[in-house]
Amino acid sequence: MFDSNVVKISLFFYIILAGLALFLLWRNSAAPDALKNAGILLASILPVLIVVLPYFKQEIITRQYSFALFYDSENKQIVVGDKFNPYYSNYMYMFTNLSKIPNALDAKDFSEVMDKKGIDIVEKGIVDTLIGKFMMHWDIETKKFEGPVGRSESWSGASKLHKETIPISEIQKIFKSNPFIATPGIIVHPNTSVPPKTSITVKTDNRCRAIVFVNPFAVMEIDIAPSSGMVAQHGIWGAIIADPKNMNRYYVIEYKITANLKLNKTKVYSPEMKYYRKWFENVCDVLERFDWSTVDKNIEKTLNREAISKILGIDNP
Structure with a gap:
């Protein structure tokens, strides 16, 4: 920051x-030499342009994730597993x-899960988690801890940067097409925080959806798109045990999640940009929670501990 102030004073x-x-x-x-001096002034601009033009560039940061939902074709509903497990x-x-909406997890077939219902659930999970994480401030410092019952996380929102607070009522209007967000009482957080002058919109293209954040420093976009659906004949390791009477009972529906941060061309190296980069990384940390590699x-880890407990004769709660 000191170097930045020196540059500004020099300029x-x-x-x-x-x-x-x-x-x-x-x-x-x-003046007799005015034309010559005007040429000198114009020529002096060229080296300045050569030096600063590299700052005028487009920088895009991209992260990709794979989410998954499970479908029980016998009971015609989306499921989370046989018991409390790492997936859930x-x-x-x-x-x-979601119990506030009757039959919220019902689906006539797996294609319905790949369509709007599944995308709505994925979007709800992303939005609900983001609202909670950034409830106090958008510029936060996060710390993660490994405890006896799993990983926990804390964050500090004591930033002095300006913020805009968006109440849950406004969020429900933005996501009005998603009943899992728009219905009062499902998301319990009262508000969330975003950078100053940030607008939030939702774009839908065929079966793809995008959550877009726009402000003077950057454009952040989270894209949600179904990528595949397949039968899990052998169940889902650590989550769902296969049904020997109906090997085609369970389906896995995968979604490709892409997060992009497009920096303002004229502000890529501005002192404030580091906070927007950190904001993006904190958003990506939320998405990583749902990524299948994290779940896997x-x-x-859970199955290894259960196996060791059985070998040692230790009761595993």
Whole structure:
């Protein structure tokens, strides 16, 4: 930050001196050497442009994730597993308070899960988690801890940066097409925080959906798109045991989640940009919670502990 202030002070004096030179040349444009001096001033701009033009560039940061929902074709509904498991632990924000909507998880077939209903649930999980994480401030410092019952997380929102607070009523209007967000009482957080002058919109294209955040420094977009659906004949390791009477009972529906941060071309190296980069990384940390690679690691850890407990004869609650 000190270097940035030195640069700004230097530019201030440069502008004053350059302005004085231009003023004198303007007022004395009839001088015998005025044309030559005007050429010198114009030529002096070229090295400055050569130096600063590299700052004018488009920078896009991209992260990709794979989410999954499970469908029980016998009971015609989306399921979370046979018991409390790492999948449900990671995905609980997608399903919290959905009981307020009758038959919220019902679907006539797996294609309905790949369509609007599944996308609505995925979007609800993302939005609910983001609202809670950024409830106090958008510029937060996060800390993660491994405890006896799993990973916990805390964050500090004591930032002095400006913020905009969006009440839950406004969020429900923005996501009015998603009943799992728009219905009062499902998302219980009262508000969330975003950077100053940030607008939030939702775009839908065929079966794809995008949550877009726009402000003077960057455009952040979270894209949700179904990628595949397949029968899990052998069940889902650590989450669902296969049904020997109906090997085609359970389906896995996968979604490709892409997060992009497009930086303002004229502000890529501005002092404030580091906070927007951190904001994006904190958003990506939320998405990583649902990524299948994260869930799979937690499943492996849980099953390893259960296996060791059985070998040692220790009761595993």
